[in-house]
Amino acid sequence: MGRRQVGFGVRLDRRQQEPDSSAVQGFRREVCKRKRHHARLHEVVPAPAPKRAAGAFYCIAEESMGTALNINNIEVIYDHVILVLKGVSLAVPEGKIVALLGANGAGKSTTLKAISNLLSAERGDVTKGSIEYKGERVDRLTPNDLVRRGVIQVMEGRHCFGHLTVEENLLTGAYTRQVSNIQVRRDLERIYDYFPRLKERRKSQSGYTSGGEQQMTAIGRAMMAKPSMILLDEPSMGLAPQVVEEIFEIVKDLNRRENVSFLLAEQNTMVALRYADFGYILENGRVVMEGAASELASNEDVKEFYLGVSGAGRKNFRDMKFYRRRKRWLA
Numbered sequence: 350m351g352r353r354q355v356g357f358g359v360r361l362d363r364r365q366q367e368p369d370s371s372a373v374q375g376f377r378r379e380v381c382k383r384k385r386h387h388a389r390l391h392e393v394v395p396a397p398a399p400k401r402a403a404g405a406f407y408c409i410a411e412e413s414m415g416t417a418l419n420i421n422n423i424e425v426i427y428d429h430v431i432l433v434l435k436g437v438s439l440a441v442p443e444g445k446i447v448a449l450l451g452a453n454g455a456g457k458s459t460t461l462k463a464i465s466n467l468l469s470a471e472r473g474d475v476t477k478g479s480i481e482y483k484g485e486r487v488d489r490l491t492p493n494d495l496v497r498r499g500v501i502q503v504m505e506g507r508h509c510f511g512h513l514t515v516e517e518n519l520l521t522g523a524y525t526r527q528v529s530n531i532q533v534r535r536d537l538e539r540i541y542d543y544f545p546r547l548k549e550r551r552k553s554q555s556g557y558t559s560g561g562e563q564q565m566t567a568i569g570r571a572m573m574a575k576p577s578m579i580l581l582d583e584p585s586m587g588l589a590p591q592v593v594e595e596i597f598e599i600v601k602d603l604n605r606r607e608n609v610s611f612l613l614a615e616q617n618t619m620v621a622l623r624y625a626d627f628g629y630i631l632e633n634g635r636v637v638m639e640g641a642a643s644e645l646a647s648n649e650d651v652k653e654f655y656l657g658v659s660g661a662g663r664k665n666f667r668d669m670k671f672y673r674r675r676k677r678w679l680a
Contacts (some may be wrong), residue, residue: 352575353674356516357367357384359483364606371409372420376400381620390582391531396549400661403608406592410551415442415443415444415474415484416440416441416442416443417441417443417444417483417577417578418440418441418464418477418480418481418482418500418578418610418612419440419441419480419481419482420437420438420439420463420464420479420480420481421478421479421480421481422436422437422438422477422478422479422482422545423436423438423460423463423475423477423479423488424475424476424477424478425437425456425459425460425463425468425473425474425475425476425490425634426473426474426476427471427472427473428472428473429474432634432636433456433459433473433534433634434459434460434463434576435462435633435634435635436477436478436635437478437631437634437635437636438478438631438636439460439636439639439667440642441578441610441612442626442627443608443610443633444604444608444609444610444625445604445611445626445627446600446604446610446611446613446624446625446626447603447610447611447612447613447626447627447628447629448613448615448621448622448624448625448627448628448629448642449461449612449613449614449624449628449629449631450615450616450618450622450628450629450630450631450655451616451630451631451632452616455614455631455632455633455634456633456634457583457614457615457631457632458505458582458583458614459473459634460486460614460618460631461478461502461504461580461582461614462611463475463488463502464480464487464493464495464500464502464580465495465502465580466487466488466489466490466492466495467502471651475488482495482498482578482671483498485498487500490497493525494521496525496574497525498577499574499577499578500577500578500580501574501576501578501579501580502571502577502579502580502581503567503568503571503579503580503581503582503584504567504582505582505583505586505614505669506583506586507560507563507564507566507567508567509555509556509558509563509566509567509570510555511554511555512554512556513554513555514551514552514557515551515552515553515558516537516551516552518555518566518570519537519540519547519551519566519569519570519573520533520537520573521543521569521570521571521573522570522572522573522574522575523574524535525574526575529540533573536573536575537573539555540569540572540573543569543572543599543602543603544565544566544568544569544599546562546571547562547565548567548584550562555655557558558658559592559661560587560588560592561588561592561596562591562593563598564592564596565587565599565645568581568584568599568603572607572609576609577610577614578609578611579609579610579611579612580612580613580614580616581600581611581612581613581614582613583614583615583616584596584597584600584613584615585597585615585616585617585620586616593617593620595624596675597620597623597624600613600624601624613625618651618656619646619656621642621644622642622643622645622646622652623642624642625642626638626641626642627639627640627641627642628642628645630642630645630651630655638650638651642657
């Protein structure tokens with residue numbers, strides 16, 4: 350009873366073939382629940398508008414000075430999965446120093462690599478937005494084309510050729526220029542005027558020079574290409590405070606005398622804001638605050654979260670460990 354013989358198999362009757370209706374409904378509810386959860390995970394949440402320091406310039410690009418670099422709402426994804434930059438927008442005026450600040454992993458180096466189009470080497474890609482340099486879209490140009498247009502990046506960690514002398518490293522910066530050897534030598538002597546320590550060590554192998562001297566070599570090599578903009582990534586990394594001050598003084602001197610614009614990514618907020626004209630603060634791939642450097646340096650949130658100082662005095666570790674829970678500008 351209840352089953353029919355078919356060949357060598359057994360086929361259950363209709364009541365036994367159909368699963369319990371309540372189980373089917375429960376399964377369907379679970380599937381719908383997981384689909385909704387998956388959709389929420391992949392939902393694109395619009396980035397909150399960055400706060401601006403009181404009294405700061407509301408839009409750098411709208412100032413009377415010309416805008417050299419304009420980044421418009423870019424997104425960067427690594428390996429087609431990891432979203433690192435989430436709608437970053439910033440501007441660098443002609444002849445100014447702009448600091449890109451934030452903790453480790455905030456997206457500072459990724460922003461510079463997106464400008465230089467070096468992301469493909471790390472399986473990254475700009476999937477949204479645009480990057481303009483002097484009114485021209487440059488986000489699809491090769492790094493070589495950007496160098497010829499005057500945009501040079503000094504990578505994090507210096508990356509000098511250790512087996513070459515300091516002078517040979519500097520000369521590699523002029524490789525793309527179609528000028529005479531006499532002109533290259535003149536430019537080299539001009540670099541030595543800015544970096545007298547390099548002139549003393551010009552015959553030394555770069556691999557045997559100090560970290561500060563290697564950083565100077567990397568900046569001098571970039572200057573040998575006659576840039577109009579330098580992207581400077583973590584210039585203070587691993588250096589003594591006195592050397593950091595010396596390098597930032599040289600950067601300020603190059604900016605003033607050579608009219609070179611600088612976009613520098615830096616974790617040392619205190620030093621960077623002292624030498625920069627404007628600043629942007631990145632947090633988790635978003636610009637959360639922007640404004641004039643002097644205004645950012647006096648902002649209570651910046652002082653508390655990045656300088657460890659607030660109206661209540663200097664913070665200790667117990668107070669600062671709650672930093673991630675208290676990011677007021679992301680509220």
